[in-house]
Amino acid sequence: MFSFAVLATQGHARRGRLTLNRGTVETPVFMPVGTYGSVKGVMPSSLEAMGVEIILGNTFHLWLRPGLDVLRRFGGLHRFEGWPRPLLTDSGGFQVWSLGANAKVSEEGVAFASPVNGDKLLLTPELSMQIQRVLDSDIAMQFDECTAYQVEGRVAGEDEVCRSMQMSLRWAKRSRDEFIRLENPNALFGIVQGGMFEVLREESIAALARLDLPGYAIGGVSVGEPKAEMQRIVAHTPHRLPAAKPRYLMGVGTPEDLLEGIAAGVDMFDCVMPTRNARNGHLFTRFGDLRIRNARYKEDEAPPDPSCACPTCARFSRAYLHHLDRCGEMLAPMLASLHNLHFYVDVMRQVRAALAEGRFDAFAAQFSADRQRGL
Ligand SMILES: [Zn+2]
Known part of the structure; x- marks a missing residue:
């Protein structure tokens, strides 16, 4: 079929x-x-x-x-x-x-x-x-x-x-x-x-x-x-x-x-980008990309992406992901992969809704502006 x-x-x-x-x-x-x-x-x-x-x-x-x-x-x-x-x-x-x-x-x-x-x-x-x-x-x-x-x-x-x-x-x-x-x-x-x-x-x-x-x-x-x-x-x-x-x-x-x-x-x-980048500590977010290995996240209590509803962002902080990565814990790439895939899938869900409602151009412009704004 x-x-x-x-x-x-x-x-x-x-x-x-x-x-x-x-x-x-x-x-x-x-x-x-x-x-x-x-x-x-x-x-x-x-x-x-x-x-x-x-x-x-x-x-x-x-x-x-x-x-x-x-x-x-x-x-x-x-x-x-x-x-x-x-x-x-x-x-x-x-x-x-x-x-x-x-x-x-x-x-x-x-x-x-x-x-x-x-x-x-x-x-x-x-x-x-x-x-x-x-x-x-x-x-x-x-x-x-x-x-x-x-x-x-x-x-x-x-x-x-x-x-x-x-x-x-x-x-x-x-x-x-x-x-x-x-x-x-x-x-x-x-x-x-x-x-x-x-x-x-x-x-x-x-x-x-x-x-x-x-x-x-x-x-x-x-x-x-x-x-x-x-x-x-x-x-x-x-x-x-x-x-x-x-x-x-x-x-x-x-x-x-x-x-x-x-x-x-x-x-x-x-x-492969969402999963491969995740394994290198690179998280995609609505407000730009986040390199979790950066020392600035050592004490950051915020979730990786405050606008994200994924299991990683619902439960964990940037500081925790930074720590896991530093220690080489296998949970680090797992949580980052979960977030990145969720982000990609969710962007597509939003695109489909925008297309169904005839507002794709406005969505794409806002998405681009948000991504460039930075975290
Ligand atoms: Zn997330």
């Missing part, structure tokens, strides 16, 4: 609802990242309590560990990781990109040595679909080549980016054919590539739209390009995708990036 309904629009921004096999997802949505089958340091019950409706898993990592035999035994990733709500899995393309020079890309797929045990492996569009079939994720992603911003120390040229984008299109078709052959009952999304070239992005969109997939993602952003380049593509691409299908901006970003993406017509986001 898959459907998407646009419930309200304001400019390019949309308030929508995704219906998947395991539940509905209100959009715009932020999806926490659970790379190895765990949103780092956060219990699934805590994610449910804060209103998370969908999380990510990673095909590449779960294929290597625990491997398909274990996942098959559990009937997929949901039961294995104790998460009954919808799941989206990345295809492995981005992880292969992360391997850099250690991966060899050909038309067939990507050959590389396993970072776990050195085994020689070949990941293809077909194998990615077979793995995602075993994971039984509610949304599977096509296998793509995430085009690098830089190649061998220089910015990739239009010809190289074009060749990469066109291979991703051929891989999209192979992914789609294998997805159908496997009788996967879930939904497959395509991924727009084309680097920082608008004309290539438009070519990618046109070809993917002809495949008539249930949804489309924007890949190849947040891959080392300057911020202004990312903003140019995020402003350009989303609203050119088919209006009736959900649009997913992969791997982005800060709260401000999310608001810009929504204004450009994006419905879905994922990013």
Whole structure:
């Protein structure tokens, strides 16, 4: 089962609802990242309590560990990781990109040595679909080549980016054919590539739209390009995708990036930032970012974010979090992750309410002013 309904629009921004096999997802949505089958340091019950409706898993990592035999035994990733709500899995393309020079890309797929045990492996569009079939994720992603911003120390040229984008299109078709052959009952999304070239992005969109997939993602952003380049593509691409299908901006970003993406017509986001930054003592708040390691918080009795209703802010002070961090207590990154995810999820809840009431622009302006005001 898959459907998407646009419930309200304001400019390019949309308030929508995704219906998947395991539940509905209100959009715009932020999806926490659970790379190895765990949103780092956060219990699934805590994610449910804060209103998370969908999380990510990673095909590449779960294929290597625990491997398909274990996942098959559990009937997929949901039961294995104790998460009954919808799941989206990345295809492995981005992880292969992360391997850099250690991966060899050909038309067939990507050959590389396993970072776990050195085994020689070949990941293809077909194998990615077979793995995602075993994971039984509610949304599977096509296998793509995430085009690098830089190649061998220089910015990739239009010809190289074009060749990469066109291979991703051929891989999209192979992914789609294998997805159908496997009788996967879930939904497959395509991924727009084309680097920082608008004309290539438009070519990618046109070809993917002809495949008539249930949804489309924007890949190849947040891959080392300057911020202004990312903003140019995020402003350009989303609203050119088919209006009736959900649009997913992969791997982005800060709260401000999310608001810009929504204004450009994006419905879905994922990013490791709330959890990764939390582990480094970086808390996002309505009134700017808080670096809990700063000595100024040593005796601060205030909650991390006075406007936040999360379990961390309801019970603990900045001084306590500062202390836990200083002592290397594992509760420090757990409490910070809980707060940051709650903050991201709550911003999205507020965005959806603003869109439903036709006041998104005013909300975005106020949010930006609040964030810049500082704590
Ligand atoms: Zn909080």
